Amino acid sequence: MKVKIRFFASLKEQLQLSEAELELSGTPCVSDVRAALAEAYPAIAPQLPSTRIAVDHVFVSSEHVVGPGAEVALIPPVSGG
Amino acid sequence: MFDIQAAPIRLESVYSFLASPRAGAVLVFTGTARDHNDGRSVHHLEYESYAEMALKSFALIAAEMRERWRLEKIAMIHRVGKIEIAEIAVVVGVSAAHRQEAFDACRYGIDALKADAPIWKKELFDGGGEWLANPEGLFKE
Numbered sequence: 001m002k003v004k005i006r007f008f009a010s011l012k013e014q015l016q017l018s019e020a021e022l023e024l025s026g027t028p029c030v031s032d033v034r035a036a037l038a039e040a041y042p043a044i045a046p047q048l049p050s051t052r053i054a055v056d057h058v059f060v061s062s063e064h065v066v067g068p069g070a071e072v073a074l075i076p077p078v079s080g081g
Numbered sequence: 082m083f084d085i086q087a088a089p090i091r092l093e094s095v096y097s098f099l100a101s102p103r104a105g106a107v108l109v110f111t112g113t114a115r116d117h118n119d120g121r122s123v124h125h126l127e128y129e130s131y132a133e134m135a136l137k138s139f140a141l142i143a144a145e146m147r148e149r150w151r152l153e154k155i156a157m158i159h160r161v162g163k164i165e166i167a168e169i170a171v172v173v174g175v176s177a178a179h180r181q182e183a184f185d186a187c188r189y190g191i192d193a194l195k196a197d198a199p200i201w202k203k204e205l206f207d208g209g210g211e212w213l214a215n216p217e218g219l220f221k222e
Contacts, residue, residue: 009201013212036173047082049095049218049222054134055096057133058178073199075199076214079195079202079215079218080128080194080200080201081170081191081195
């Protein structure tokens with residue numbers, strides 16, 4: 001199944017990419033998505049542990065199951081305000 | 082009133098929105114670009130946002146504010162793009178019957194925005210730029 005990945009701020013700058021498609025197998029949870037991202041984008045792998053994940057605009061836990069077509073946003077440490 | 086916008090924030094519009102015959106207090110917090118940070122001189126700031134989620138985040142924070150305090154109106158607006166020194170980057174405004182609620186809720190609002198809203202600040206200084214991280218928003222998997 002495919003999900004849409006959104007990159008922002010430092011990650012977007014590092015990869016020179018604002019969005020991408022990620023192919024996943026089975027019924028992946030967010031931990032699986034993190035592992036798949038580290039493999040697909042090794043340049044940002046060191047930042048992933050401090051990056052929050054939002055699925056369809058909501059912060060979710062590692063156990064959250066991701067469905068096909070979901071929008072998975074990588075949220076590096078925020079600095080609004 | 083929740084907004085993410087590139088255009089400068091119009092305080093009169095925010096105030097008009099917040100003011101109400103039922104309110105005895107109207108409080109507007111503005112966060113402005115400071116010319117120094119971490120021992121260095123700052124030229125300007127650049128903000129980026131995941132707008133669709135940031136607006137939902139503002140609504141969530143506003144709901145939390147209403148759970149805790151009796152309020153009239155709430156406004157949360159954040160600019161994106163280039164912000165010059167002393168310009169307003171963010172506004173959190175509340176109106177309430179009494180000032181105690183207004184002060185407490187307004188503080189809660191900006192603190193929560195800084196912890197959770199998907200908005201990022203890049204600081205531009207002599208020799209480069211750096212994406213900052215709010216201490217209240219740090220995460221470890």
